[in-house]
Amino acid sequence: MAYPFQSPVTGRKDIPAGPGKLWKRIPQERRAEASAAFWNDEEESVEQQAEALLAMATHFRFRPKTVRMLPLDKKVRYLASLPALSDSVAGRALVAYHLAHQRPMLSAFLDALGISHDNGVLNAEEHKAPEADRLKEAAVAARRLSERRRGTLLPDAAGAGPRDVGRPGRPAHRRRSRRSEVATWATPPVARPIAGSR
DSSP: OOOOOOOSSSSOSSSOSSHHHHHHHSOHHHHHHHHHHHHHOTTTOHHHHHHHHHHHHHHHTOOHHHHHTSOHHHHHHHHHHOSOOOHHHHHHHHHHHHHHHOHHHHHHHHHHHTOOEETTEESSSOOOOOOHHHHHHHHHHHHHHHHHTTOOSSTTTTTOOTTOTTSTTSOGGGSBOSSSSSOOBOOOOOOOOOTTOO
16 A cells, blocks of 8 residues: 555645655654564555665665565664655654554544544544644644653654754754854865875
8 A cells, every 4th residue: 555645735844745754854763663663564564665675775785685585673774774765665664653652642642633543543444634723732632642651753843844954953064054044054074084095
């Protein structure tokens, strides 16, 4: 099954464009947890696992057969270290992570919206879109529960968007200059020559 959740509006700067962009903002240890849940989800993630194997083979320049035969711990580590994932793979990894590690948060969120569910999994196929106010309240309740459990996926998931480029946790070469109002990018560190390599 392809990733069913498409970004409703493209081109907006205040919301991520999709799961692939969100994946880039997730800390490495959470990526590893999401990757482990992704590879352990053998029922729903078959198509996305094949796509992930191909992405890993391409990125690390392995033969596809070699990547397919890797042990689970290496698949988890390699997938977590990929710099970018497609929306379908990242979306399935995030869904697998939340179903494996964040069921209480999902249940609280759906309860706050008044949507029937079975331990965080929707019961019915079709649901009406929730009202904006109710959705915000449910998101705040889920965020509080997630913070209490220390299971937040992102350090600043509630308010940060692509515009928040000077926040802690961003690479130093991507921070905004504080000397002027205009966003100027600092230069990345320069590679130093190895001693005796002239």
